[in-house]
Amino acid sequence: MTPYGFFAAAGAVTAIAWLRWNHRAMGLSENEFWAALWLIVAGAVMGAKALFVLLGWPHFASGELHFWGDFGSGFVFFGGLIGAAVAGGGFAWRRRLAFWRGADYFGVALPVGHAIGRVGCFTQGCCAGRAPHPVQLYESAGLLVIALLTHRVLRAVTAGQLTRGTAFCTYGLLYGALRLVLDPLRIDGRPERLLGLSHQQGIALGLMLVGAAGIAWLRRPHDRSGAGSDLV
Numbered sequence: 001m002t003p004y005g006f007f008a009a010a011g012a013v014t015a016i017a018w019l020r021w022n023h024r025a026m027g028l029s030e031n032e033f034w035a036a037l038w039l040i041v042a043g044a045v046m047g048a049k050a051l052f053v054l055l056g057w058p059h060f061a062s063g064e065l066h067f068w069g070d071f072g073s074g075f076v077f078f079g080g081l082i083g084a085a086v087a088g089g090g091f092a093w094r095r096r097l098a099f100w101r102g103a104d105y106f107g108v109a110l111p112v113g114h115a116i117g118r119v120g121c122f123t124q125g126c127c128a129g130r131a132p133h134p135v136q137l138y139e140s141a142g143l144l145v146i147a148l149l150t151h152r153v154l155r156a157v158t159a160g161q162l163t164r165g166t167a168f169c170t171y172g173l174l175y176g177a178l179r180l181v182l183d184p185l186r187i188d189g190r191p192e193r194l195l196g197l198s199h200q201q202g203i204a205l206g207l208m209l210v211g212a213a214g215i216a217w218l219r220r221p222h223d224r225s226g227a228g229s230d231l232v
Helices: 003-021 030-055 057-061 077-095 099-124 135-158 166-185 199-218 221-225
Strands: none
Touching: 003 030, 003 099, 030 077, 077 099, 077 199, 099 135, 099 166, 135 166, 166 199
């Protein structure tokens, strides 16, 4: 196993193990947890690949890249996040489960696993930064800080001090801010497109706005009263 594969696997195992430890608190039975997890993983892979194809379509149209032939390379984390959220939301709706209740725990697990995986990116040399910036390690450190902050928010949520969903929305807000700041340091094709922002920075800004709007919406008084029975 390569160092990249080791850290990617370690990140995934760490995140899954923590979620498995808390599956009862997430309101899931053992079977529901594993069913939801595999569905979310499938949604993440499809979303990550779909966004890569969308952003890199000229390379596919010219024949430089081939969808199936190059399927193992080329995934965009933001697409994976969107795909995972859609899959998780669909599972919760279908099973009449509280989406926000489980999502808050993913708001802690995702940055932990991602932080470990970014160390693998550093060892591989992918997602590299402009000299002398080890941008992968910057992001890894930032993700660990985000995990600590969202864990504190999650504790406030479980104590009834904040509304369900706040930890997950906080993760979106903070991770979007982290990528907005760090992406200009990367050298792997981030041309500025609109208002001085790359596509990735535009998505990061959108994630920040969605996270902030979600926090504001969830803090409304009538949402707090329904926090214990949300089926969204």
